[in-house]
Each structure stands twice: as structure tokens, then as C-alpha cells.
Amino acid sequence: MHTCYSFYNIIMLSMLVLLLAVSCFLEKKSQCHFMHIVSFFPFVQYSKLTENKVLKKDSYCILCFLSSQVATDKVAGKLSSTLSWVKNTVSHTVSQMASQVASPSASLHTTSSSTTLSTPALSPSSPTQLSPDDLELLAKLEEQNRLLETDSKSLRSVNGSRRNSGSSLVSSSSASSNLSHLEEDSWILWGRIVNEWEDVRKKKEKQVKELVRKGIPHHFRAIVWQLLCSAQSMPIKDQYSELLKMTSPCEKLIRRDIARTYPEHDFFKEKDSLGQEVLFNVMKAYSLVDREVGYCQGSAFIVGLLLMQMPEEEAFCVFVKLMQDYRLRELFKPSMAELGLCMYQFECMIQEHLPELYVHFQSQSFHTSMYASSWFLTIFLTTFPLPIATRIFDIFMSEGLEIVFRVGLAVLQMNQAELLQLDMEGMLQHFQKVIPHQFDSGPDKLIQASYQVKYNAKKMKKLEKEYTTIKTKEMEEQVEIKRLRTENRLLKQRIETLEKESASLADRLIQGQVTRAQEAEENYLIKRELATIKQQSDEAITKLEQAENTIRELQQQQQWHKCSSRYSEDFVLQLEKELVQARLSEAESHCALKEMQDKVLEMEKRNSALPDEENVARLQEELIAVKLREAEALMGLKELRQQVKDLEEHWQRHLARTTGRWKDPPRKNTVNELQDELMTVRLREAETQAELKETKQRMMEMETQNQINSNHLRRAEQEVTNLQGKVQYLSAQNKGLLAQLNEAKRRQAEIECKSKEEVMAVRLREADRIAAVAELQQHIAELEIQKEEGKIQGQLNKSDSNQYIRELKDQIAELHHEFILRCEEMPLPNTTLCENAQSSVCYTLLLFLYAF
Template identity: 80%
Template sequence: TSPPTMASPTLSPDSSSQEALSAPTCSPTSDSENLSPDELELLAKLEEQNRLLEADSKSMRSMNGSRRNSGSSLVSSSSASSNLSHLEEDTWILWGRIANEWEEWRRRKEKLLKELIRKGIPHHFRAIVWQLLCSATDMPVKNQYSELLKMSSPCEKLIRRDIARTYPEHEFFKGQDSLGQEVLFNVMKAYSLVDREVGYCQGSAFIVGLLLMQMPEEEAFCVFVRLMQEYRLRELFKPSMAELGLCIYQFEYMLQEQLPDLNTHFRSQSFHTSMYASSWFLTLFLTTFPLPVATRVFDIFMYEGLEIVFRVGLALLQVNQAELMQLDMEGMSQYFQRVIPHQFDSCPDKLVLKAYQVKYNPKKMKRLEKEYAAMKSKEMEEQIEIKRLRTENRLLKQRIETLEKGQVTRAQEAEENYVIKRELAVVRQQCSSAAEDLQKAQSTIRQLQEQQVGHLG
């Protein structure tokens, strides 16, 4: 079911006023009382990098992968990175401090922490920071892990079949007997045992696989459990996949509101949102982008949740609207598979920048959630009513068949009665004739007896 029609927004997605409002920057004065001079300087550098990226983004006519544009993009990106080479070193040192002073950063320096995460967590810090972000560092379920591996799961065959298709080109997961495939199987099996309602769902292995690239299997298991419990993933992976339906409904609303022309084109081509966006939500872009880009999105997801999936998804459509409008369904399918995944390979920062230029209203999303729940509840009631009517109809049919069968039986009985009556009438007539014959015979016998007596006398 499509969301209600919305008026198109007054600002275009690329307008400078919207960029100024939505760019992911923090004010240097925000939380300033909690930041040291070094941290304030770093924040200023981050803002400078944002401005460079924003200016570079405005200078690009499109992100359609043409040689001229990709060349200018590389030059701009390299110039930006050379101007900010010290930023990477400062960031590396800072992340060590963040990991050691985590609670203080979460409480008192949240805005800077959010900004740093959007800029990407350094590779060597991801394991600990991801665990800290989802509070998975000290979970009781970790102690159950080794015992779970000794048990058998009804999902084992399904998991074995799918893990061979999870990151098949990645060195860690190559080969049937690879360490990567073995630990991936272990984590997926263990989860299927602690959450039997969900068990195993195709797509979740990509998330676990990414975790295993960063940390040991016990820790990856704990993080995955936390993601399923606290990040809406469990609802996404339930057999009914009701949460996926909600996400698609909310995304369609954003598409209709912010890109009405593209939405109309999609509809005219019967190019349904679920055809391209389902994997975005189920695998968090891990099957869309190359790992360096997808991991940047995952960094933000770990802190901000599914909101980043909506933002990145709509940003991709905004960037590619002109090209998509020229294509039919088959052309769009190919474009989503071949072109879109590699547009930001050399500049993931620009993808993040574009994502935070997308309008996202949490209150409106909450309202859409209630609207969707009410709609589904009504559908459920209608389905229950339809089921009741079907049952009633079936019972009525059975009753009619019984009655019709009864009528046939009575007709047969009537016919049989008629035959019996005819036969009875014949028998009665025969009986009457026999009685008359008997009477005549008896009369004849008496006459003969009387004659015999007369002769003797």
C-alpha cells in the first residue's frame, strides 16, 4: 500500500540553504565547556573539512560516473585530504583517548563523538568502539556461547548453504573450510539457538560477517545479539518481516515527499520500492557498497540506528534522479546493480554529507509508524472477517450439500416406496386370487365328499 500523496518540498535537495541547515556539522561552541583546547581545535578542523567537501560537492554537476567528473572528484578529494593530513593523525590519537574515557565522552561530549563517528571510526578502533556503542562489552550471554556451540540447531543446513554466499570474494571467507566460514557458522548457529522465533534469516550473515572481520567470534556474537535486541534488526528478521514493511512504507513516504517526480516515474514503470530498498534495510548496504564505504555507513548505524539507512537511500536517489528518470524498469534494475554501488568508492565522506542533507523528521516517522500499525491492524481485522466469512460460507455449502443429499435420499425412498407398493398390490391381488382358488377348491372338495357319502348310503 502506498503512503498518501504529499506536496513536494519547497527546497530542492541540492539547494544551498538546505545544505546550510542539514550539513553534519557541530557548532564550535556546542559542548565547549566540556572540550579541551585540542578537542576544540579538532572540531574546527572537522568543520573545515565539511566546508571543503560541501564546496566540492556543489562543484560537481552529477555523480554519474563519467570520466571527467570522476577525475575532478579525485583531484578535489586528494586536495582536501592533503590540506587535512594532520587531522587523521590527530583523530587517531583522539580515538585512543575516547576508548579509554568512554563513559565521559558519552555523557559530556556527545556532539563531538557523533561528528567523529560520522567521519569514520579508524579501523583498529572499530572492534572496541562498536562494542562500546551498543553496550556489548559485558553481556551474560557471552558465557553461554561455548555451550551453545555444542548444541544442534534446526537451522544448521540452511546456515551452511548461505555462508558460502557471504562475502565470497573476501579472503577471510574464501573456501569451504576457511576460518571465516567456520566462525560465521558458529555465530549464526548460536544465535538461532538463543532466539528460536527468529532462528536464522538470510541476510543477517552479512552483518555478522562484518563483525567477524573486526573482532573474535564471542564478541561478534554479543554485538549481534545487542543489534538484534536494540536496533530493530530482530523485528526486521522475524519470519513475518513486518518491520521491513514499515521501513519500506516510511521510505516511500520520504520518496514521495522529497522526490515526487522520481516517485511518479517509479510507479509508471511498476518499479516497486521493495525491489531495490529491501536489501538496504536487511543488510545495511553491506551487499550494495564495497566494504570501505559500507563500513562507514555501519559506523553511523551503530550510533544513530536505522535513520542512516533512510538518509543514505534517499541521498542515492537524489544524486541519481536525472539518470533514473530516463530508464525503464530493466534499465533501472541494472543501474542500481552496476552504477550506484561504486559512485562513492573514492569519496565516502561525500556520501555521508549527502545523507545529512536529506530531510528526516523523527516525529513524522513515528506518526507514519502509528499509521502503518493502524493500517495493518485494519487489514488484520479484515482478514479475520474474510476468514470468518469464508468459514461460514464453507459451512453453508456443506449444509446445502447435506440438504441436497437428503432430498435425493428422500426421492429415492419415495421411488422405492412406490415400487414396493406396486409389488405389494400385485402380491395382494395374487393372494386374493389364491384365496378365491382355495375357496373354490375347498367347495369342490366338500361337494365330492358329499357325493361319496351319498353313494355309500
């Protein structure tokens, strides 16, 4: 037994030395090289361990999976878990050796069967079975492992910030051994579930859900999520590289929102970092696959969480599955109809379970979408810290959106008392600042409270039907409103058209009324002139009748005086002839008056029938024609007056001749006097009429002259207007020519300036080229110097590494030789056991050496 403990001490010392060497060597090696080495390790390990029968196949599968999972993390986690496994293996081997020494009669079969225990059985022996030196050695080994994990230069510390999880794979001290056993048990259980997923999913679905609610281990989360959503073998994964080569219309929106996705997380906070690039790639690829949804801002948080757990191809497949099978696609559609349904269902749950809070929300106009929309769109990723949100997302992957309703209602139940005392702004502040950090101590309290909430799937289906009915009615009302708005718009357009037509008709009506007023005024003037002419005609007829009566009386008197002289008879005959002529002229005047009246009536009819302007023109023309006829009538009157004058002269000569003769009887003298008076009255009447017509003729001539002058003035004004238009046109043309001349001068000046600038630019480019050539030559010289220095440094590093490896090989050979000597001193039944332990432990050490 003492020999076995000494051997154990030697092995642990060698492991400590190796650990220190690896710790120093990590500072010199790159991340990618070491990850390649660690990824290579499980395959070789399996071949040796299965030959030596140290582990079963199930245990190896768990280790292989853990190795591949840890390889996706960082090097420090791999190193820590691997060293822990080596420690456990060595401890277990030493325990077997001790038991063999205690019972030498045990067979080799018992030894090999004891080595097939599960991974938790490989833990070190209890402190009571080890010496104080062994315990001190184990404490030093654990302390060195802890220093390696907390080293700022190691990759383990960088990886810790990305995972945002406070858990570790191995316990930090010997005092946390119970937690280590629980974690190892959980890992073994999840490893078996992953290996036998199909059978476990079909037969033990409830147990799997219970395990998911308790939390999925960090390193199993990626593969379990893929298994839960059946995304491990999707054909769209092969199209991912082709999708990245295509161009998406949503690229600008994605680029804009990437910086706002997890801005405080190390993996995403730096601009153009690896995290932002892979997030952009996944969002772009999905926007090309589902062009209806394209890109929505909340989806970037889900993709970011997936990228924290798995590579971008697997994250893309899982995201596609989530959108298709977990109702997220309906949530992220442009219409967001599914989000409205979730808000309606959640509001009904609040009304049922928390009626006082529901009434308070309604009184404060605090709508459900103001605080709960982000819960459904991001699955609480923007509400709670990542450890809590990840636990909720585990359950979401297993049970769907039900967990969002449960967690949301549980949060409201826990904060009901505080919310009832706040107004709307206070509630918003409470949701933004208090609730996110309310469960930082642990998510188990929130998960337990959420599963105490009563969730009725049938009632949710009923609420979905009610919401669909309400939305259908709203859509019908919107269609009706849209139709009414269209009709209203068409009616408004029709009203505007009618208003324009009405305004046009009103303008035309006003213009017509103005024109008709002018024509009425002109007609009134014509009617006044016609009334004056009629009055004069009536007066003339009256005087003519009086003259006729007088003539009749004279004829009667003439009949009485048949005894008058022959000269008197001739004179009477002459007077009768003149009377006939006067009647003829009166009949002609009367006919002319009737013609004028007829023409005036005809003109009025034409005026009412013809357009306004033509009526006025024709009336003016007819008025001028009437005036010309009146002028002709005046000429006839002048001629008549001349005849009257001639008659008067004849009468005067007649009086002169008959003065001495008519002295015989008094009765003859009386007749002669009457005749004289009659002739005098007639002559005065003819003279008065002649003067009146001459005055009218003058007035008509003056009006005609006035009209002619008005026409001349109008034509002159029109000619002046035309000349002014021509002057304006010529001045505008002159201005245009001056502007063209100035523009030509300006262009010529610009061309000259551009030519000068181009000459200066060419000279500057030549100077820049000369300077760039000089800089490139200098840079080439510096690169050549760096190249020579790199070659020299590489040769030095290679020589140091070779020397260091040779020293390690020598030390391991000495340890190997000493171990063989110790085994030879032991009893014969334990030879095979020594060989097995020697092969397993030394091969592990050689693998580390070979890897470095």
C-alpha cells in the same frame, strides 16, 4: 653535532640490517609464533620506556591498544608500525641530543619533559635538518618497509584482502607525510576517546557523532563498535561456549546459506574455512538465544561484517545488542512487521521529497520492497562494496536506522533523472549494476548527500502510528475474512451433506415410484379382473331377474291353470325347489363377490400402509388365495352343472313319458311348451355359465402355473448367482494360494541369493582387511622414515638458528661498544642523555633479538 649524526647513521644502519634479517626470518617462522612474540612486546616495552621516561602514560596506552589491535591482524602490519615507532623514537632522541649540544646549559628536566610529547611529535625531522646520507638511508628504510608490505609471502598481503580497506597504518613514501600526520592525529584522537569513553560519550556526544560520520579508523573499529552499542561487558558472552555445544533446529538453513554470504571474500569463500565456521557458530548461538527469530538470511551479512573486525565472542555480543536495541530483531521476525513499517515510512518520504519519481514508480508498478528491503535487512552490505558499506555501518552503530533512510533517499535523489527514463526491468538492472559501483571513488560524497536529506523524527513517529492503525484495520479485516471463510467452508460442507442426503432421497423416491408403478399396474390388472367379475355378476343378476319375472308369469299362469294334473304340480314343486337352490347359490356368489371386494379394498389400504416389497408379497399371496377360492367356486359350478345335467336327463325322461298324455286340450299343450322352453333356456344358461366359469378357471390355473414357474425360475436364477459367487470366491482363493506359492518360491530364491552375496561379501571384506593391514603397515613404515627425517632436519635447523642468533648478538655488542665510546667523547652535561638514548634504543633492538 657531527658525532650525533654519525651515531644516527650507525643506528639506522643497524636497523636496516635488523630489518633485512627479520625479512629473511619471516619466511621460516609460523604466523602464530610471531603473533605471540609481538603481543608480548608492548608489556616489556612499557616497563623500559617508563623507566627511561621516553613516553607519557597516555602515549603508551595508545601504543598498547594499537599493539593489541594489530596483533589481531597479521604480522606484517605489526612489524611495519613497530619499525616506524622505533624510527620516530631514534629521530626524536637524536634531535634532543643535537639540541643539547647546541645549548649545553639546558637541564635534564627540560630533556625529560620534551620526551613526553604526543605520538605525532615523534615523527622524523624535516629533510632540511638531515644530511644527504641520512635522507638516503631513510629512503632505503621506507623502500624496504614497502617491499615487506607488498611481499606475497608475508602475512600483510593476506591480511589486506580480508580487511578490504585501502588504508594502511604507515605512509608508503616520504611524499605522503601529510597523510601520515593526519592518520596519526586521528589515531591519537580516537585513542583518547576510547580511554575516556564514558566522559566523552556523556559530554561530547555530538562531536563523537561527527567523528563517526567522518569514519572510524580500521584498527579502532572493533572496540568503538562495542563501545557504541555497550556490548563490551555482556553476561551472555560467558554462555557462548555452552551454546555452541547445543543443537539448533536452524542448523541446516544456516549451513545452506553460509556459502552465499560474501562468496567473493577470501575469508568466507572457501568451503569449511575458518570464516564459514565462525559465522556458523555465531548464527547458531543466536538462534538458540532467540528462538522466536531463529535464523534469517540477511542477518548473516551483518555477522560476517562483525567477524571481519573482531573475534567471534565479541561479534556475538555485538550482534545480540544490535538485535535488541537497534530494531533489527523486529525486522528479522517471521512476520517482518517492522520491515513493512520501514517500507511504508520510506515510501512516504519518497512521496514527499521526490514526487515525480514516486509517480513513476507507481505507474511502473515498481514497489518499494523490490529494491529497498535489502537496504534495511543488511544495512547496504549487499548493495555497496565493503568500504562504503562499512562507513554506513559505522554511522548505523552511532545513530540507528535513520542513516538507512537518509542514504536510501540520497541514492534515489542522485539517480532520479536516470530512473525516470527507465521501465521496471531497466530500473531493476540499474539498482543491481549501476548504483553499487556509483560511489567507488569514495563514500564521502554519499555521506554528505545523505545528511542533506530532511529527516523529521516526529513525522516518522506519526507515520508509524498511521501504519499501526492501518495494520490494525487490516488484521481486523483478516480476522473477519478468516471467520467468513470458516463459515463459508462449514456451509459448503453442510451443502455437500445436504446434496448427498438429497441424492439419497431422490434415489429412494425414484425406487419408491418404480415400486408404486409396478403395484399400480398390478392393482390395475386386479381392478380389471374385478370389473369383469362385476360385469358378469350384473349380467347374472339381470338374467336372474328375467328368470324371476318368467317364474312369476309362470306362477300366474299356474294359478290360472289350477286344474292341471297332479304330475304337473309335483314338477312345479320340484322346479321351485331348484329355483330356491339357484337363488341360494346366487346369494352365496353375491356374498363371495362382496367378500372379494372388501378384501380388495382392504388389500389396497394395506398396500398403501405397508412397505413396498411386503405389499407386493401380500398382494400376491391374497391373489393366490382368491384364485383358490375361485377354483372352489368353479368346482361348485361344476357340481351345479352336473345337477343341471341330471335335471336335463330327468326332463328328457319326463318328456318321453308325457308325450302321449298331453294331447287333450290345446291350452295345456301351450303351457307345457312354455315350460319346456323355459327349462331349455335355463339349461342353456346354466351350461353357458358353467363353460364361462370353467374357462376362467383354466385361465386362473394357467396364471397360477405361470406364477409358480416364475418363482421356480427366480429361485433357480438366485441359486445360479450364488453358485457363480462361490465359483468366483473359490477361483480367487485359488489365485491367492498360487500367489502365495509363487511368493514363497521367490523368497526362497532371494534367500539363496542373499546367502551367496553374504558369502561373497565376507570374502571381499576379508580381502579388504588384508589389503588395509598391508597399507597401514606401509604407512607406518613411511611415517617412521618421516619421523627420522624430521628429527634430523630439526637438529639442523636448531644449529643454524643458534649460530645466527650468536652472530646477531656479536654485531649488537659491537654496536653497543662503539656507541659507548662515542658517548664518552661527548661533553659531560650530555652523559645522562646518552645513557637514556642508549638504554631505549639498544633495549628495543635486544627485544627484537629476544623475540626471534
